[in-house]
Amino acid sequence: xxxxxxxxxKLKAGYLFPEIAKRVNAFCESRPEADVIKxxxxxxxxxxxxxxxxxxHDAIDEMSQRETFHGYGPEQGYAFLxxxxxxxxxxxRGVSISADEVFVSDGSKCDSxxxxxxxxxxxxxxxxxxxxxxYVDTNVMAGHTGSADEQGxxxxxxxxxxxxxxxxxxxxxDEAVDLIYLCYPNxxxxxxxxxxxxxxxxxxxxxxxxxxxxxxxxxxFITDPEIPHSIFEIxxxxxxxxxxxSFSKNVGFTGTRCAFTVIPKKLKAQSSTGxxxxxxxxxxxxxxxxxxxxxxxxxxxxEAAYSTEGREQTRQLIDFYLENAGRxxxxxxxxxxxxxxxxxxxxxWLKTPGDFDSWGFxxxxxxxxxxxxxxxxxxxxxxxxxxxxxAFNSRENIEAAVDRFQxxxx
Numbered sequence: 001x002x003x004x005x006x007x008x009x010k011l012k013a014g015y016l017f018p019e020i021a022k023r024v025n026a027f028c029e030s031r032p033e034a035d036v037i038k039x040x041x042x043x044x045x046x047x048x049x050x051x052x053x054x055x056x057h058d059a060i061d062e063m064s065q066r067e068t069f070h071g072y073g074p075e076q077g078y079a080f081l082x083x084x085x086x087x088x089x090x091x092x093r094g095v096s097i098s099a100d101e102v103f104v105s106d107g108s109k110c111d112s113x114x115x116x117x118x119x120x121x122x123x124x125x126x127x128x129x130x131x132x133x134x135y136v137d138t139n140v141m142a143g144h145t146g147s148a149d150e151q152g153x154x155x156x157x158x159x160x161x162x163x164x165x166x167x168x169x170x171x172x173x174d175e176a177v178d179l180i181y182l183c184y185p186n187x188x189x190x191x192x193x194x195x196x197x198x199x200x201x202x203x204x205x206x207x208x209x210x211x212x213x214x215x216x217x218x219x220x221f222i223t224d225p226e227i228p229h230s231i232f233e234i235x236x237x238x239x240x241x242x243x244x245x246s247f248s249k250n251v252g253f254t255g256t257r258c259a260f261t262v263i264p265k266k267l268k269a270q271s272s273t274g275x276x277x278x279x280x281x282x283x284x285x286x287x288x289x290x291x292x293x294x295x296x297x298x299x300x301x302x303e304a305a306y307s308t309e310g311r312e313q314t315r316q317l318i319d320f321y322l323e324n325a326g327r328x329x330x331x332x333x334x335x336x337x338x339x340x341x342x343x344x345x346x347x348x349w350l351k352t353p354g355d356f357d358s359w360g361f362x363x364x365x366x367x368x369x370x371x372x373x374x375x376x377x378x379x380x381x382x383x384x385x386x387x388x389x390x391a392f393n394s395r396e397n398i399e400a401a402v403d404r405f406q407x408x409x410x
Contacts, residue, residue: 077104190341
């Protein structure tokens, strides 16, 4: 009989967000009259900016003519988009990233999991706790862990707690690690990392021959001028880091799919024989073999986000969601809820009120206020007793959600 990858059997019952959807669907079936407001999954709600849709329409028209038709594109992405990324996201910030160090893809979620293809099975891996579940689950799938304990922590991973008690700043691991996942602005807590914090991690990676996998999917929401948008703003990071970015949340591409990963050519890893190997070349080989690239139409839309009009419209979109986050934060604080995030990020991370645990508060919020959020324990053991709310929704729903939440806990 055909065998399966047994590592999948070590995964917990289900990925966090499908489990939430399952519970919400069951509630809606039993209470069809309930007006449920969903602030759980971080999915955008507002339409794509006009400059982007116009560029995509133009690209569709190009595809209808033989002279301007595009078939397979370059696996690394079209130069017109990679050059814009390199200029506006890095070079204009004083960061020496070139267009040929940028790899366009269909999602940073995909890339942060697929990157494991090019790393060995004997690496020691560190993750923050709580953490975006994809980092953990993809390592489980790849066979890099043992089984999970009662708290959901997997044997073989090094967990770095980030809670209010340590101001959400992770301590260095007690043991040497090889791969370190960092996400800032952080998902789920919504906190940011100062330049000093990132420098300490870059220095750690350089001293320990480790590589940082830096998820900057929410960097566009940073408004504090002192907070770095990229790990490559830290000197020496181009020798120890890979950065993942996305057009999903800043431009609204969750259903359109476009992202990019930056791998500097200076970055090296080691073969089993001790030879220094270019990570850039390995990723290029992986993408050329397993990926056919993002469609021309989508990449033209992404390029338009860097036009003068596109940047203005994108900024308005980001500001809209940030105002949502601010209203959530202020509304919860008015009724005595301890809140984090929601300033430089589109997520609000709150301490569950009373004696509620994370899933208990999820059920209470759903049943009595018809609101959906994300239980903190779904992001890791250190997330127990916390709860995440997403600012991705209409202004009307955000205001209604604040009102319902205040009535529930008052």
